[in-house]
Amino acid sequence: QKEVEQNSGPLSVPEGAIASLNCTYSDRVSQSFFWYRQYSGKSPELIMSIYSNGDKEDGRFTAQLNKASQYVSLLIRDSQPSDSATYLCAVNWDTGGFKTIFGAGTRLFVKA
Amino acid sequence: GAGVSQSPRYKVTKRGQDVALRCDPISGHVSLYWYRQALGQGPEFLTYFNYEAQQDKSGLPNDRFSAERPEGSISTLTIQRTEQRDSAMYRCASSPNGGLANYGYTFGSGTRLTVV
Numbered sequence: 680q681k682e683v684e685q686n687s688g689p690l691s692v693p694e695g696a697i698a699s700l701n702c703t704y705s706d707r708v709s710q711s712f713f714w715y716r717q718y719s720g721k722s723p724e725l726i727m728s729i730y731s732n733g734d735k736e737d738g739r740f741t742a743q744l745n746k747a748s749q750y751v752s753l754l755i756r757d758s759q760p761s762d763s764a765t766y767l768c769a770v771n772w773d774t775g776g777f778k779t780i781f782g783a784g785t786r787l788f789v790k791a
Numbered sequence: 792g793a794g795v796s797q798s799p800r801y802k803v804t805k806r807g808q809d810v811a812l813r814c815d816p817i818s819g820h821v822s823l824y825w826y827r828q829a830l831g832q833g834p835e836f837l838t839y840f841n842y843e844a845q846q847d848k849s850g851l852p853n854d855r856f857s858a859e860r861p862e863g864s865i866s867t868l869t870i871q872r873t874e875q876r877d878s879a880m881y882r883c884a885s886s887p888n889g890g891l892a893n894y895g896y897t898f899g900s901g902t903r904l905t906v907v
Binding site: 713715724728778779782783 | 824826831832833834835836839847850882894895896897898899900901
């Protein structure tokens with residue numbers, strides 16, 4: 680079992696719709712959770728972080744965390760064609776230091 | 792500097808040669824990370840440093856890979872006796888925190904290594 684799992688997609692949504700991206704992770708001493716966006720040919724960029732159970736909103740983005748279910752999600756409201764990218768889920772574990780493990784990413788296409 | 796700088800951007804080397812990849816993190820960032828990313832995959836952890844101390848090298852694939860950060864700033868990832876399977880994008884990232892909590896990373900543009 681991979682430590683951080685995501686559906687590879689592609690996920691296709693129409694412009695203006697809500698895109699829902701999901702991620703599950705292995706049971707470890709998980710400290711913090713992140714979503715990165717990676718445009719084709721570019722480097723990953725951090726868009727959201729979440730540390731506690733519940734929802735965290737930032738503009739059109741909402742991250743949701745459920746530690747009991749080992750589940751983290753990202754909702755993108757009013758999706759735009761510019762949101763088309765690969766979204767990487769990342770989990771940070773306390774291994775005596777901290778290291779972040781990334782999922783394989785979900786490709787999102789927003790159709791105009 | 793303003794961002795994480797990696798050099799070279801592209802490196803083509805012959806099988807069996809040694810290569811050195813350089814990373815200059817954001818000024819003042821305590822933590823520095825090396826990842827490798829294959830096409831269509833997420834970044835794969837290699838190693839990381841807090842200041843000059845290598846905290847975790849569990850992701851280095853074998854003893855041909857090594858990394859250092861002697862003065863707690865610039866880091867070098869060295870691959871000895873390169874093999875074709877080493878071909879990938881090598882990404883460096885830095886973070887300000889020093890490991891007590893994680894605020895996420897800033898990635899450099901990466902070095903595309905091709906072993907022929």
